[in-house]
Amino acid sequence: MAAAKFSIKTTSPFFLVLCLTVFLFFTLSCFADPDELQDFCVADLNATTILNWFPSKPVSEVTSNDFFYSGLVKEASTANPLGLGVRLGDVNNFPGLNTVGLSVNRADFAPGGVIPLHTHPRASEAVFIIKGEVLVGFITTTNVLYSKVLKAGEMFIVPKGLVHLISKERWTGEG
Known part of the structure; x- marks a missing residue:
């Protein structure tokens, strides 16, 4: 039994649509915006579903305090074998850092x-x-x-x- 021949003519409408679709797919993927699409995303620390980031609080619930953190003012205890105390300024303590890609910590040394x-x-x-x-x-x-x-x-x-x-x-x- 002979193998079936399958061929697409390069001038056929199907081939043209296929090429345009592939070209359009790859072209559009180059226009993706890697930056955030909103001004900020203050963490909703009470959310029950968390994926890569905390979900955002509704903008109507955001206050200036969400962008403020005083947790680094006090020294951390260094009474441990490493002689190191750390105060964390991460999204769990400072909701305004959500999706910013930044954390600020204080380290105190004995x-x-x-x-x-x-x-x-x-x-x-x-x-x-x-x-x-x-x-x-x-x-x-x-x-x-x-x-x-x-x-x-x-x-x-x-x-x-x-x-x-x-x-x-x-x-x-x-x-």
Whole structure:
């Protein structure tokens, strides 16, 4: 039995519609807007269904307090083996951060305190020193160490996904 032949003429209306559909599909996907389509999305912390983000509160219920957070004012307790206390400024405590892609935390260190080696696969980290001194460093994917001792008022950025630490203890080495 001979195999059935299937062919589409490149001048046929079906082929033309198929090509236009594929072209239109790929063209429209390039016009997608990766940014938010609304001014803000204040988290509805009482929602029962949560997917990637908290659902938005109705705009009529949003107040200025949703964009304000004073939870970083008080020092956090450093009475633990790491000598580290952290106050979180994330969407659970600060609903205005929902969908912004940002969290702001306060870290307090006892002498010798440390935030051990860790990484944030999808986020960079900005370290700003309010008082005292800390050593901040990260290691690149080619095993190069970049570190600096920061003093009050100074800042250091850790690029997205790189292994890094913050320590109240000074080390010797290149910075």
